[in-house]
Amino acid sequence: MTFPTFVDLLRQLYVNVTEHEFALPDKQQTDSRVSLLTGIHRKEVSRLRGAGAPVRVVPESVSRTSAIVARWLADSSFVDAKGVPLPLPRASEAGEASFAGLVESVTRDLRPRAVLDDWLDRKLVEIDEKDRIVLLERAMVPREDGEVRLYYFARNLGDHAAASVENVLADDPPFLERAVHYDGLSEELARSLEAYSRKLAIEMLLQLNKHANQAVRTDPGGNSRWNCGVYILTTDGTSLVAEDVPQRKDGGGDAA
Known part of the structure; x- marks a missing residue:
């Protein structure tokens, strides 16, 4: 990327953030105010305004898909006794849970068939031998989009x-911010700890999603936001250590 291209992208970002996040209450955001806050010439501001969506807006492909997947993983109508998402028939028969019912429980703006076609194309679901729709792991961990x-x-x-x-x-x-860490491990043990921590983390996130998905149904709504995330890193340390130093089996927990 050339420097002039980078500078133009930076101008767009400055204008985008200022336009959507620094507007005065009950007042229309003007080119002059954006120019004042960013230091970008007013003619440039006029050209760049509207170049992109607000930076904090959730992409449509994220919001709709995540809401439906979250319901599939959380609602007792769509999971078995162990909390595993059920294979769903396309449409309801005798009041049973269905893919159409799942989509319509989240939004009436999308046709279930359109959602299914999109998800099949993105390999988020597959059709089993009984013509039921099965949720795949990649729906929870997007890899290609x-x-x-x-x-x-x-x-x-x-x-x-x-x-x-x-x-x-x-x-x-x-805020809670803690980590458990051990250095100087064999690759086998590091990978084993990674697999075990991944299992516990997924179980926790699924349980939190189930609780939150039920709670929001009776929540009056507001401006607050909640996010609980987990990260796991396993490395041989070669890219993180500047020189060859003795490694020890040190462990601990960090708490901020």
Whole structure:
């Protein structure tokens, strides 16, 4: 990327954030105010305004898909006794849970068939031998959809950084931020710990999703937001250590 291209993208970002997040209450955001806040010439502001969606807006492909998947993973009508998402018939028969019922329980703006076609194309679901729709793991962990991955990268990293900054600045750290870490391990043990921690983390996140999905149904709504995330890193350390130093089996837990 050339420097002039980078500078133009930076101008767009400055204008985008200022336009959507620094407007005065009950007043229309003007080119002059955006120019004043950003230091970008008013003619450039006029050209760049409207170049992109608000930076904090959830992409449509994320919001709709995640809401439906979250309901599938949380609602007792769509999971078995162990909390595993059930294979769903296309339409309801004798009042049983169905894919159409799942989609319509979240939104009436989308046709269930359109959602199914999109998900089959994105390999989020598959059709089993009984013509039922089966949720695949990739629906919970997007791997190929660049827009989805970039959205969650920005959201999760931003929230983690914000919580960390608050914890550093506050006398009484307000947010939970802890880690368990061990160094100097064999690759076999590191991979084993990764698999075990992944299992526990997924169980916790699924349980939180189930609780939150039930709670929001009776919530009056407001401006607050909640995010609980987990990260796991396993590395041989070669890219993180500047020189060859003796490794020890050290362990501990960090609490901010």
